[in-house]
Amino acid sequence: xxxxxxxxxxxxxxxxxxxxxxxxxxxxxxxxxxxxxxxxxxxxxxxxxxxxxxxxxxxxxxxxxxxxxxxxxxxxxxxxxxxxxxxxxxxxxxxxxxxxxxxxxxxxxxxxxxxxxxxxxxxxxxxxxxxxxxxxxxxxxxxxxxxxxxxxxxxxxxxxxxxxxxxxxxxxxxxxxxxxxxxxxxxxxxxxxxxxxxxxxxxxxxxxxxxxxxxxxxxxxxxxxxxxxxxxxxxxxxxxxxxxxxxxxxxxxxxxxxxxxxxxxxxxxxxxxxxxxxxxxxxxxxxxxxxxxxxxxxxxxxxxxxxxxxx
Ligand code: ASP
Numbered sequence: 270x271x272x273x274x275x276x277x278x279x280x281x282x283x284x285x286x287x288x289x290x291x292x293x294x295x296x297x298x299x300x301x302x303x304x305x306x307x308x309x310x311x312x313x314x315x316x317x318x319x320x321x322x323x324x325x326x327x328x329x330x331x332x333x334x335x336x337x338x339x340x341x342x343x344x345x346x347x348x349x350x351x352x353x354x355x356x357x358x359x360x361x362x363x364x365x366x367x368x369x370x371x372x373x374x375x376x377x378x379x380x381x382x383x384x385x386x387x388x389x390x391x392x393x394x395x396x397x398x399x400x401x402x403x404x405x406x407x408x409x410x411x412x413x414x415x416x417x418x419x420x421x422x423x424x425x426x427x428x429x430x431x432x433x434x435x436x437x438x439x440x441x442x443x444x445x446x447x448x449x450x451x452x453x454x455x456x457x458x459x460x461x462x463x464x465x466x467x468x469x470x471x472x473x474x475x476x477x478x479x480x481x482x483x484x485x486x487x488x489x490x491x492x493x494x495x496x497x498x499x500x501x502x503x504x505x506x507x508x509x510x511x512x513x514x515x516x517x518x519x520x521x522x523x524x525x526x527x528x529x530x531x532x533x534x535x536x537x538x539x540x541x542x543x544x545x546x547x548x549x550x551x552x553x554x555x556x557x558x559x560x561x562x563x564x565x566x567x568x569x570x571x572x573x574x575x576x577x578x579x580x
Contacts, residue, residue: 273570275395277383278404279444287410287449293566293575294414294559300337301561310565311340314572315370319361320398321347321377326533326557327398327407331374334564340572343370358382359389366390371572374398394571402496405437407567408532409445411560415552416451416486418559419528423450427530428480430456430513431490431540434463435497438532439490443469456480456513460502461492477513481522488530489515489540506539516542520550528552 271289279287300308316335320328328344335342345365347353352361358377365373366389374396375383380403383395399405416422427446433439433455440463446453454472455462466473474480481487492502492509503509510516515529529541529551537543546553569575 271570271575275383275387276406276567276571277387277395277397278406279409279441279448280404282406282448284448287413287445290410290563290566290570291414291417293569294410294563295417297337297562297565297569298414298418298559300565301333301558306337307339308337309339310569310574311335311338311572314340314372314568314574315368316340316342316372316374316568317365317368317370318342318344318374318398319350319365319376320345321350321352321375322399324376324398326560327376327405330407330557330560331396331398331564331568334561335568337561338565338569338574340371340568359386362386362390366393372396372568375400377401380404396567396571399437401437402435402440402493403437404441404444405532406441407560407564408438409441410563410567411556412442412488412530412532413445413449414559414563415530415555416528418555419552425451425485426454426483427451427486427488428454428456428484429488429490430477430480430515432461432492433457433466433490434461435493436490442488443471446471454480454484458503458513477519478522481519482524484523484527486528486530487515487520487523489535490532491534491536491540510539510542514538514540514542515545517544520545520548530556533557 332342372394376398380401383397387395429439456477531553
């Protein structure tokens with residue numbers, strides 16, 4: 270119905286497709302709140318989660334999304350996969366595809382892994398669940414559904430703070446903002462900004478306090494130490510928290526109505542103070558809840574189940 274064969278990233282998606290997924294996602298929120306959390310939409314469909322990088326939220330979310338819609342869901346993680354025995358990524362992909370899953374959900378540290386595999390696995394829909402520092406489309410859908418349910422995302426100013434350079438979430442938001450009509454502001458020390466950041470055409474500052482007025486969302490990012498090659502990216506955790514951590518005082522400066530978001534996992538006391546993470550302004554757990562609903566929508570659309578089962 271919406272012409273979506275794979276979901277590699279926000280790049281390549283059209284506004285109508287995003288809106289379609291958000292509306293479908295919103296219609297699924299209720300399934301997870303019923304006493305019996307099950308719908309038959311994906312009965313007879315098989316989803317394989319293939320995760321080469323650690324994940325709690327995204328992997329569990331895809332698993333629950335598939336199961337709530339009655340799909341058969343199989344999880345494979347790098348530590349238990351045959352790549353540990355020397356099998357290539359392509360061989361692992363082709364082996365799994367030979368078992369005829371409808372959807373393969375992949376997380377990998379290398380950007381472009383999903384596009385690469387899709388050239389060989391022609392019968393399987395592929396979802397990017399995060400590829401290196403490149404894209405994380407279902408996180409952005411999660412965030413937009415959360416904003417939609419909190420009153421809307423259009424015209425909003427989302428201030429993203431922290432490790433922008435390694436953040437696939439920030440990158441996907443920068444692409445989505447142009448498409449969906451909201452604004453992204455970036456706040457980070459020079460060492461945690463991508464090179465040529467100007468090409469995104471958004472406001473960029475090194476001063477968090479300067480970026481707070483006018484923000485509708487303060488979106489905090491984890492420092493991705495697993496991707497840091499420069500041990501001098503910032504002086505110390507304490508100084509980082511002072512300059513770039515979201516505390517009560519900064520939240521108060523943002524004014525009433527400003528929401529706090531985080532894609533998780535949070536490092537309390539580093540990018541976000543504990544009382545702010547648990548405050549009434551926080552939508553962090555709503556993001557997690559809505560993540561299940563948008564992934565239900567993505568799996569449904571890719572399985573063709575939104576057209577009554579015709580693929
Ligand atoms: N969960 C997000 C991601 O997978 C953000 C993070 O890991 O810090 O990109």
